[in-house]
Amino acid sequence: MFGQILVSGITAGAVYALVALGFVVLHRGTRVVHFGLGDQMTMSAYLVVIAQVFLDAPFAVAILFSLVLSAGFGVAIERGVMRPLRRAPLLVMVIATLAIGAALREGLRASMGPLPWPVPFLLTPAPFTLGGLVLVPANLAVVGVALAVMLSLFVALRFTRFGRAIVAVYENPTGAAIVGISVPSVHARLWGLSSVLAAIAGILVAPLITLSPDMGTIGIKGFAAAILGGFNSLPGAIAGGILLGIAETAAGVYVSTAMKDIISYALLIGCVLLLPQGLFGRAEPRKV
């Protein structure tokens, strides 16, 4: 039973971890918490459907179409909204992200209708049994893709000029600017990167739940996972996601499925109260 909980929990957790990474990747560099990220997940999943149904694109092309537009959308938020607001208080920027999320959600409801759309699975949803565990290829694909994405992210941050500029801005924006790194252009990249992470999570999760304009509420789970992980640690975001997925699944099995959201949010509140730096976060001393 426990093994089964782990398998199911990790599937959900992998998606939460991707969204959590989307939150943290952006926040570490820009300080902005993007509350529209969940709705961007929805938008990106709809973009796949739009490319398939209305443009007759093959699945792979539809995914590429969605990822490219999603990245562009993120960069457009930075250029069009955040850059003009750069002298405004942080709270104003965060409220702007709420507005972006609401606009996306209602825009999708108006244009695509309130009813769910089918989104294809990456692999078949027909389960098979292995060593007493029921495994679903579609779920395994979710975990596999999420892992590959996380791995590529870490390699990119460590070994590319693109990634090193991001790490430099994370560590010290003034120091980064003084060695010739354009902080605004790194911010634009972070918005694009965060949007792509949300897009991948949205495309992965859409077939498992249902794609409707309100699917983005699942983004708040990614936010909770990011908090669990400390909100400034990338490995923490992943661990927070997996942990939340497992805790939620265990709560569903041992208590009741109706209670699982309550229990996962109780976990979040407990974490904020008892461990404000999260499981992996570090208090950030501020130089004055």
Added chain:
Amino acid sequence: MSAAALKIESLGIRFGGLLALDEVSIDIAPRSIHAVIGPNGAGKSTLVNLVTGIYAPTTGRVILDGEVLTGLPTHRIAARGVARTFQNTELFTELSARENVLIGLHRHLGYGLLASTLRLPSFYRAERDAARRADELLALVGLEAQGGTAAGDLALGQQRRLELARALAVGPRLLLLDEPAAGLRAAEAEGLSSVLLRLRDELGLTLLLIDHVMRVVMGVSERITVLNYGRKLAEGTPEEVRRNPDVIAAYLGGSPHGA
């Protein structure tokens, strides 16, 4: 990496009601060390922040080898060959000393996402060159043994030298040093003086040095500008400045011209 002439023309900035810098003009010859000294609050660090684009001036402009820097963002000014260190270091504290220098070298790494993802030979070549260059720079500032240490764990004097190595990694023509000797022990200050002279003589850099520590300033500078309350009080060779009664008054208190 030829030396650059820096021309500061009527540079001024006002913060609310405070005139932090009032129409200051300074000419710095290529391949020279020019010091700016003055009591606390004289506007020295403000001057450096204006030259590097961290502040935007209210009046005047900064010209490097005939090119106007004023109005450019900080990273573009860095790309024109202007590097600096900070009074309170602005290092990447969680990264190792070598990584700090490598980030300084980032503009000189000629590979992109494709080359690094596919591990093309150009990626390895660039990585190897950068690693060698980083080690050279660490050795130049005497940190060859600390390459793997997190910058935040280094002693203050070492952090200053690391910031200098990172500044040199950018490949500057003009180097601005904001109080590099503050808080250093006498022996460390001696070491700093000899490094500064090597930067000018061997690398051919132009240096703008801001400091309180007279032993360093008087020992290495060709010319010195004295600021007081945001205004230029005096300018000349170390000997001229040392004998200037206004300067003595500003530093020791009392009225100028004797008493």
